[in-house]
Amino acid sequence: MSQNLDLKAIERKAFRSVHQDGLWDIYLGGLMLVLSLFFAIPESGEGELTYMVIALLGVTVVFAVFQLGKKYITTPRMGQVQFGPERQKRKITLGWIMGAYVLVTLGMVLFSLYIWNRSASGQTVDLALTPSLERVLVALVAALLAGTSTLVISYFREFVRGYYIALLMGLGFFFPLLLDMTIPMIVAGALILVPGLILFVNFLRQHPLPPQEARHGSS
């Protein structure tokens, strides 16, 4: 009986069970695969618009799969739960931190565009960076943004597999930018996606749709 009185453990187990459907892994892995299209654009720039449109469509599809999958496939099987005020507070804090990440990323993108525009128009931009150092720096910043943001989400959501995903995302952004290769990102995406698909299939096997009465909650 005494082990049953460990309420924190009961709460943690219930909270973590929300991630057992594999949809987060599928979403993040799919996102990496779709984003790898940006790195696949040929040097000549041929078909650049097509690549970008496909990638953006892909991002939309991956996001829709995640949202619709949660709503129509896994939530009806898993059920719904609302956690206490402590969890709500953590959710709000995470929202603020992610907002800051978006602003920093946006700032980085705008700064890069500014530098590229000045360079393209022949104006000198003296950042005292060699091309190779610039490449390392860009790869490092992108990897840190992708990796640490996933790490923060995993910490706040107690999503244990998220730490592994964060590492893969960091590496998946670092090497393609450093080496100008698409393969590392595809490999990272696949290493995130495949376990997610296995988890999803297992989840469906272990969680059949509950009887109509339970789904409609009648007692």
Added chain:
Amino acid sequence: MAAPEMPAGLSAHGEVDRLIHEPARFQVMALLYVSESADFTFLMNQLGLTWGNLSAHITKLEEGGYVAVEKGFKGKRPQTILSLTKEGRKAFNVYRQAMKQMLDEIPE
């Protein structure tokens, strides 16, 4: 001849809330205590109970005034949300304290 004095822990056992003491109901109460609310499906999955079994326990807890059953709609789908009432939360706290006290007072 006077009856032997009962250890304090065992005397507390007589005061334990029988409605909560049943293992499945205890688990339902514990899960609803750590969350604000949950639906039937979530409880069934977490506790490994069948719908019929869970429904019977919920009915008893509802009749005891420990669980509130709120029926509504989410979009077009009917939804029933379960949560502990103030009384239920208080009763669960009292139960926890009584159990802890009882277990602590049992000699090694």
